[in-house]
Amino acid sequence: MTVTITNVMAISLDGMIGMHALESDSERRAYDFTNMDDREFVRGQLEQADAVITGANSLRASGSTWVVANDRGENPAWIVFTTRGLDERLEFWKQKNVRRIVVSPFPVQSELCAASDVENWTFTEKNLPELVDRLSAEGLRRILLFGGGAINKMFYENNLVDFAKITLCPLIIAGVKSPHFVDMGLTKPTHLQAISSVLKGDLVFLTYKVKK
Ligand SMILES: NC(=O)c1ccc[n+]([C@@H]2O[C@H](COP(=O)([O-])OP(=O)(O)OC[C@H]3O[C@@H](n4cnc5c(N)ncnc54)[C@H](OP(=O)(O)O)[C@@H]3O)[C@@H](O)[C@H]2O)c1
Numbered sequence: 001m002t003v004t005i006t007n008v009m010a011i012s013l014d015g016m017i018g019m020h021a022l023e024s025d026s027e028r029r030a031y032d033f034t035n036m037d038d039r040e041f042v043r044g045q046l047e048q049a050d051a052v053i054t055g056a057n058s059l060r061a062s063g064s065t066w067v068v069a070n071d072r073g074e075n076p077a078w079i080v081f082t083t084r085g086l087d088e089r090l091e092f093w094k095q096k097n098v099r100r101i102v103v104s105p106f107p108v109q110s111e112l113c114a115a116s117d118v119e120n121w122t123f124t125e126k127n128l129p130e131l132v133d134r135l136s137a138e139g140l141r142r143i144l145l146f147g148g149g150a151i152n153k154m155f156y157e158n159n160l161v162d163f164a165k166i167t168l169c170p171l172i173i174a175g176v177k178s179p180h181f182v183d184m185g186l187t188k189p190t191h192l193q194a195i196s197s198v199l200k201g202d203l204v205f206l207t208y209k210v211k212k
Pocket residue numbers: 008009010011016017018020021022023024025054055056057058059061062081082083084085103104105124125146147148149150151152154179180
């Protein structure tokens with residue numbers, strides 16, 4: 001069975017995903033980056049997903065995962081990439097109703113993981129395709145890639161993204177500490193095919209298929 005990886009992101013007109021690396025979704029809504037329409041859109045994506053991949057900073061910013069049952073009546077698994085590990089005070093460690101997998105280049109926080117029912121898988125950027133194979137083997141095939149920029153870059157660089165669902169938000173950020181939609185440093189351009197666009201209020205919901 002094939003795995004589908006869909007990158008779901010809200011971006012500013014200048015391609016930023018926030019003001020700074022530890023900004024939460026609710027902070028972004030507070031300054032009208034995103035709004036409740038986008039939140040509902042993301043919720044709808046989660047309802048059709050088996051797993052979500054995100055980066056440590058995104059999790060640090062939110063503190064916990066979304067908890068939204070999918071069309072199989074299960075909460076999507078959350079896969080969090082980190083090299084330094086995650087603060088033990090994060091709500092994440094207590095979310096026993098969500099399958100949580102910490103992916104790191106070497107084992108991290110073994111005792112905390114064991115005590116919290118959190119799995120720790122060891123993969124480096126070089127063997128990301130094997131990570132995707134393992135997700136597939138475990139039945140996690142409808143995967144949302146939630147960023148941020150560092151994690152998106154790894155997946156685009158390895159040609160592992162199939163679709164991008166972008167919410168284009170009507171603001172320009174260009175802050176000195178703004179995280180980019182995709183971190184700098186891709187070795188080649190990624191081309192996408194436009195599938196659809198929907199204007200809702202001030203937001204544009206765009207769907208692209210990645211050309212492979
Ligand atoms: N607008 C949106 O739709 C949207 C979506 C997602 C996120 N965001 C926002 O974007 C910001 C975070 O973005 P970001 O680009 O700074 O961070 P990020 O991609 O969420 O996380 C970066 C972290 O990923 C870990 N990492 C990087 N390479 C790795 C590797 N090879 N193996 C394992 N872990 C690796 C590192 O964790 P360590 O620090 O542990 O080394 C790194 O600091 C937050 O404010 C978040 O709310 C916005």
